[in-house]
Amino acid sequence: MKFPYSFPLTRSFxxxxxxxxxxxxETFTSIFAGRIRWRLVVNQIVExxxxxxxxxxxxxxxxxxxxxxQIFFQFNALNMSSAVGPVVSIALCRELGPVLTGLMVxxxxxxxxxxxxxxxxxxxxxxxxxxxxxxxxxxxVVPRAVAMMVSMxxxxxxxxxxxxxxxxxxxxxxxxxxxxxxxQHMWFYTHSRDMVMALSKGFVFALIVVFVGCQQGLTxxxxxxGVGRSTTxxxxxxxxxxxxxxxxxxxxxxIIFPAGGxx
Amino acid sequence: xxxxxxxxxxxNLIEVRDLRQTLSGQxxxxxxxxxIPKGQTMVLLGRSGGGKSVFLRHLIGLMKPLxxxxxxxGEEIAQLEERELEPVRxxxxxxxxxxxxxxxxxxxxNVAFPLRERGERSEKIIRDKVARSLELVSLMGQEKKMPVxxxxxxxxxxxxxxxxxSEPSCILYDEPTAGLDPIVSDTINRLIRRLQSQLxxxxxxxxxxxxxxxxxxxxxxxxxxxxxxxxxxxxELHASTDPLITDFIEGRSHEID
Numbered sequence: 173m174k175f176p177y178s179f180p181l182t183r184s185f186x187x188x189x190x191x192x193x194x195x196x197x198e199t200f201t202s203i204f205a206g207r208i209r210w211r212l213v214v215n216q217i218v219e220x221x222x223x224x225x226x227x228x229x230x231x232x233x234x235x236x237x238x239x240x241x242q243i244f245f246q247f248n249a250l251n252m253s254s255a256v257g258p259v260v261s262i263a264l265c266r267e268l269g270p271v272l273t274g275l276m277v278x279x280x281x282x283x284x285x286x287x288x289x290x291x292x293x294x295x296x297x298x299x300x301x302x303x304x305x306x307x308x309x310x311x312x313v314v315p316r317a318v319a320m321m322v323s324m325x326x327x328x329x330x331x332x333x334x335x336x337x338x339x340x341x342x343x344x345x346x347x348x349x350x351x352x353x354x355x356q357h358m359w360f361y362t363h364s365r366d367m368v369m370a371l372s373k374g375f376v377f378a379l380i381v382v383f384v385g386c387q388q389g390l391t392x393x394x395x396x397x398g399v400g401r402s403t404t405x406x407x408x409x410x411x412x413x414x415x416x417x418x419x420x421x422x423x424x425x426x427i428i429f430p431a432g433g434x435x
Numbered sequence: 436x437x438x439x440x441x442x443x444x445x446x447n448l449i450e451v452r453d454l455r456q457t458l459s460g461q462x463x464x465x466x467x468x469x470x471i472p473k474g475q476t477m478v479l480l481g482r483s484g485g486g487k488s489v490f491l492r493h494l495i496g497l498m499k500p501l502x503x504x505x506x507x508x509g510e511e512i513a514q515l516e517e518r519e520l521e522p523v524r525x526x527x528x529x530x531x532x533x534x535x536x537x538x539x540x541x542x543x544x545n546v547a548f549p550l551r552e553r554g555e556r557s558e559k560i561i562r563d564k565v566a567r568s569l570e571l572v573s574l575m576g577q578e579k580k581m582p583v584x585x586x587x588x589x590x591x592x593x594x595x596x597x598x599x600x601s602e603p604s605c606i607l608y609d610e611p612t613a614g615l616d617p618i619v620s621d622t623i624n625r626l627i628r629r630l631q632s633q634l635x636x637x638x639x640x641x642x643x644x645x646x647x648x649x650x651x652x653x654x655x656x657x658x659x660x661x662x663x664x665x666x667x668x669x670x671e672l673h674a675s676t677d678p679l680i681t682d683f684i685e686g687r688s689h690e691i692d
Contacts, residue, residue: 288539291538292537295533295535295538296531296532296533296535297535297536297537297538299492299497299531299535300529300531300535300536300537300594302496302497302517302524303495303497303524303527303528303529303531304524304548304549304552304597305520305521305522305524305525305549305552305553306552307517307518307521
């Protein structure tokens with residue numbers, strides 16, 4: 173008797189996935205058809221990209237610092253303290269940089285998107301857009317999607333840059349690692365494809381945050397309670413999806429850009 | 436009280452046939468038929484929750500009917516896709532119950548929004564048109580305010596200015612006087628009349644406010660159980676001896692205290 177209970181969950185999951193995919197499809201159709209309001213894109217880049225910098229920089233600095241310290245404590249016992257640089261650098265490029273930036277942006281931007289669009293939905297502003305012959309996807313989702321696709325790779329890069337700077341400072345100034353060894357090894361073992369991996373992950377996470385956030389907003393109902401619920405769901409769903417997709421991205425991208433090789 | 440604009444009537448702007456709609460398993464519209472003549476104000480009366488607003492939303496394609504036909508100037512819109520509806524929507528303005536102003540924009544930007552979206556680039560033309568539109572709703576000097584800083588009546592008037600700025604041939608009003616004090620209600624009623632006489636628009640007004648109805652209506656219809664129970668002139672409405680109509684006009688519920 174237990175078995176049929178799994179059906180409603182499966183059904184609502186498929187329904188949700190379908191809605192997100194349809195929204196994504198509609199958005200990209202609009203983008204390729206050139207229905208982009210550049211003024212709104214610029215506004216959103218300021219809001220999303222520029223506005224998220226403080227959060228991303230602080231995340232980067234402290235992650236880089238603590239990760240360096242912890243790696244140093246372990247490696248120093250094995251007399252491998254000069255390996256701290258490359259380990260921190262590769263871990264940040266391939267995993268920590270994009271994932272942490274993705275999670276922070278999901279919390280800050282995904283929540284804001286879903287709250288803003290959700291409020292517009294429950295106060296009939298979305299219907300007002302439609303009644304004024306303006307397509308809500310073109311007006312609300314397209315500028316946010318374009319802005320996110322532009323901003324996220326830059327934010328990931330920024331996060332990694334500040335993390336590595338913090339790492340260099342902690343390693344050389346506080347933990348007395350030789351700065352020449354640190355930089356030399358870091359430079360030698362970190363390749364441009366590690367950076368390519370970081371930026372591609374950032375791009376994919378941007379899509380997850382923007383489409384989950386906008387989808388939650390556009391399907392909000394039940395007034396203030398509904399807005400609260402869809403905001404929470406936007407953050408939870410996009411954060412979990414980022415963590416899950418990240419695993420598959422790592423496995424997939426490792427085939428294209430294998431770790432340890434040259435270039 | 437009743438002003439008849441027979442000379443304006445040249446056929447129907449909107450024709451609705453056998454419209455059916457179900458919301459969360461409940462039948463809201465059960466085969467509704469209604470003709471709305473061009474250039475007249477049609478008031479749709481009915482009890483709260485009776486499907487009046489739902490009906491109104493069908494006329495501009497915000498909801499898709501289960502079945503039935505909606506023709507606007509002879510064009511069938513009931514099963515059109517979202518993007519195919521845009522040309523129809525450009526001909527129709529809608530006043531939402533709470534105004535539905537964009538709360539991230541000032542009053543000026545709200546009213547200018549339809550013009551900008553339709554490709555108007557000249558700031559001078561936009562300024563002139565917004566000023567004229569705001570003057571028509573007696574809301575001059577409020578351009579810089581944000582919608583949250585306006586009273587309910589002002590929000591509705593600003594929203595009306597936004598609806599009329601692109602000179603639609605038809606305006607749909609969703610409860611234009613609900614929740615307003617009698618004086619502001621009267622202003623709104625006069626505005627609806629004035630827009631009709633100055634711009635010769637067709638208006639569809641959903642309300643349960645009898646004072647407003649007496650003021651603005653050319654024709655009145657009564658929605659009951661998802662169908663049009665009565666349609667006629669204001670005079671015919673008041674002359675009716677149908678108990679359902681007289682109860683509605685005089686506000687009797689037949690409940691025993």
